[in-house]
Amino acid sequence: MAAQIFANGEQVDIPTVLMNRDRRVAIQNQLLKEIPDAAVVAAKLNIPGPIKNNEIIQAFFTTELNNFEAWLLERGLNFLVKVEWLDAVTGPERFYFVFASGLTVKKVTTEFEESTSFRRLFDLDVLVQENEQPRSLFRTEIDYPVRTCLICGRPAKECGRARAHTVDELQMRVAELINLASQQAEKQRLVNRLVTNGLRALTYEVVTWPKPGLVDPVEHAAHPDMDSYLFMDSSVALRTYLEQCAQAGINFKGDQLELLFKEIRRFGVAAEQVMFSATRGVNTHKGAIFSLGILTAAYATTMAKQGTITDEALRSTVRQMLQNLVKQDFNNLKQKAILTAGEKEYLKYGVAGIRGEAMAAYPTVFERGLSVFRQAKGTLDERILTTFVNLALHTEDTTLIKRAGTPKILAEKDQVFSELQKIGVNTPTGRKRLQEIQADFSNRHLSLGGTADLLIITIFLGLMEEK
Amino acid sequence: MEIKQTALAGTLESSDIQITLSQGNEGIQIDLDSSVEALYGPQIKKVITDTLAAYDIENAKVKAVDKGALDCVIKARTMAAAQRALGTVDKPNWEVL
Numbered sequence: 339m340a341a342q343i344f345a346n347g348e349q350v351d352i353p354t355v356l357m358n359r360d361r362r363v364a365i366q367n368q369l370l371k372e373i374p375d376a377a378v379v380a381a382k383l384n385i386p387g388p389i390k391n392n393e394i395i396q397a398f399f400t401t402e403l404n405n406f407e408a409w410l411l412e413r414g415l416n417f418l419v420k421v422e423w424l425d426a427v428t429g430p431e432r433f434y435f436v437f438a439s440g441l442t443v444k445k446v447t448t449e450f451e452e453s454t455s456f457r458r459l460f461d462l463d464v465l466v467q468e469n470e471q472p473r474s475l476f477r478t479e480i481d482y483p484v485r486t487c488l489i490c491g492r493p494a495k496e497c498g499r500a501r502a503h504t505v506d507e508l509q510m511r512v513a514e515l516i517n518l519a520s521q522q523a524e525k526q527r528l529v530n531r532l533v534t535n536g537l538r539a540l541t542y543e544v545v546t547w548p549k550p551g552l553v554d555p556v557e558h559a560a561h562p563d564m565d566s567y568l569f570m571d572s573s574v575a576l577r578t579y580l581e582q583c584a585q586a587g588i589n590f591k592g593d594q595l596e597l598l599f600k601e602i603r604r605f606g607v608a609a610e611q612v613m614f615s616a617t618r619g620v621n622t623h624k625g626a627i628f629s630l631g632i633l634t635a636a637y638a639t640t641m642a643k644q645g646t647i648t649d650e651a652l653r654s655t656v657r658q659m660l661q662n663l664v665k666q667d668f669n670n671l672k673q674k675a676i677l678t679a680g681e682k683e684y685l686k687y688g689v690a691g692i693r694g695e696a697m698a699a700y701p702t703v704f705e706r707g708l709s710v711f712r713q714a715k716g717t718l719d720e721r722i723l724t725t726f727v728n729l730a731l732h733t734e735d736t737t738l739i740k741r742a743g744t745p746k747i748l749a750e751k752d753q754v755f756s757e758l759q760k761i762g763v764n765t766p767t768g769r770k771r772l773q774e775i776q777a778d779f780s781n782r783h784l785s786l787g788g789t790a791d792l793l794i795i796t797i798f799l800g801l802m803e804e805k
Numbered sequence: 806m807e808i809k810q811t812a813l814a815g816t817l818e819s820s821d822i823q824i825t826l827s828q829g830n831e832g833i834q835i836d837l838d839s840s841v842e843a844l845y846g847p848q849i850k851k852v853i854t855d856t857l858a859a860y861d862i863e864n865a866k867v868k869a870v871d872k873g874a875l876d877c878v879i880k881a882r883t884m885a886a887a888q889r890a891l892g893t894v895d896k897p898n899w900e901v902l
Binding site for chain 1: 821845
């Protein structure tokens, strides 16, 4: 049975392969003369059998060479791509100048070839100009063993010469390795999407105007120590944290999801320090760090395990991650010397705030935020504002209680926002009313910080649904 | 057939063989350099000798640097070298393959 990967593609014969080899040597020699100080790396794949190129093989080649290029830069090696033959029937090839000694380059390329099972399919030949002659470096020169067979681990040349394995057998193995690579590339794409959309959500929230009690580019009198630039600084500083949460979620094994939460909470503590250093001590995103981290990790692990996302699956993951949160967090509060705002609220009024919302798997976000964001019409700005008003209406905002000094403020907030919702925030009257409310909140130094965090994760989840 | 000029075919790429043919007068003398010589030396030499015989070449010095080539590659590279050495590049004798 032939592997699916080899279902398409042109079959090549021996003379074509040999002609291509001659062509390769010619280009290599030409490149070595062009920049004699640089090493030339000829990148190609070892694909046994008559089909050596097709869409899947080419995608594998280019994706992994992107990783190879990052690999070179991380190790301090600069490079230049000179020629590439991505469509060649004899297999995709790309030629690099790498600006370092041949041995250094050979070491780095060999380490790349050996770094994962599927990168063994790469043949990264390193050539240098020596005494005006081209020379290809051997693995033995950097104390590496010779290449081994894909199937049995004996020296590759021996098995190749003996035709020890059938083409079918070799193709099955190659297909297995390329599938593995594409799964990993898929995971990396998911991490990138999660990080990008997390950063987009953080910044989209700030630029949306007018938001009563919050910072936007026009008005921030409710928060005189902050402005929208500070929020941008804080947002971009969280990239590493979001990446850690996404990776931790994707890699998480087993079903004790509360361990995943413990793991990312450590990243969160470090991220708070990163935030404070980016903002010179101002708390811009503490709540967002908590919630966005949880949802990023939850999304990643749900997707990795189930291959698809539904609200219920995502919320079930969150619930399991946080099953003991309020109990653990609030248990020993009375002995604690320094309390956070949320902890004080809990002791004073029994409002569980963001922890309660999180433990219930963000009902306000899913039922009051995301559902509205999905259905809202108009520009992104209009959709975010509509969502914001609905979230503000339905959130027990502990930041608001703290600023007002009494939970009675919630009733007033509910009245203001339910009236606004009836008018419709995207009508001229609605916009005008929203600005009046913003002015009023600014004057009274009232904040909707808790709502902002929920808006960020709503936008994040909405962006994750983009095709 | 007599060899008219020294000729080379093939590369030092992995899975290839580089064949250099030059004039000789003591039959086919093969100088083989191969990492799998212990296992496949006689077989590689046989493929080269048989291919040269198909061109009626009875005397030649052959320098062969093998990088793990398969028999079909050895044959094709030897053919190309033979045609160049005989000055018959324009009329490749693919039937020999």
